[in-house]
Amino acid sequence: MEMLQEYWPFFVPLIASQFILAVTALVHVLRHPNYRFGTKAFWIPVVLLIQFIGPVIYFVFGRGED
Numbered sequence: 001m002e003m004l005q006e007y008w009p010f011f012v013p014l015i016a017s018q019f020i021l022a023v024t025a026l027v028h029v030l031r032h033p034n035y036r037f038g039t040k041a042f043w044i045p046v047v048l049l050i051q052f053i054g055p056v057i058y059f060v061f062g063r064g065e066d
Contacts, residue, residue: 046062
């Protein structure tokens with residue numbers, strides 16, 4: 001428990017940035033019908049279940065032209 005308290009200032013921004021990135025990617029997946037590859041059903045689990053890397057993968061490879 002003491003170790004958690006020591007690293008707490010590092011974890012809070014990390015958790016907040018992960019949450020913001022995941023929500024932003026999820027909103028984009030739900031609002032836009034065009035993807036480079038895959039479908040909405042493919043991208044939702046990728047964004048939500050793969051921490052940090054899932055939303056980044058979506059924005060780099062999955063996001064289609066608006």
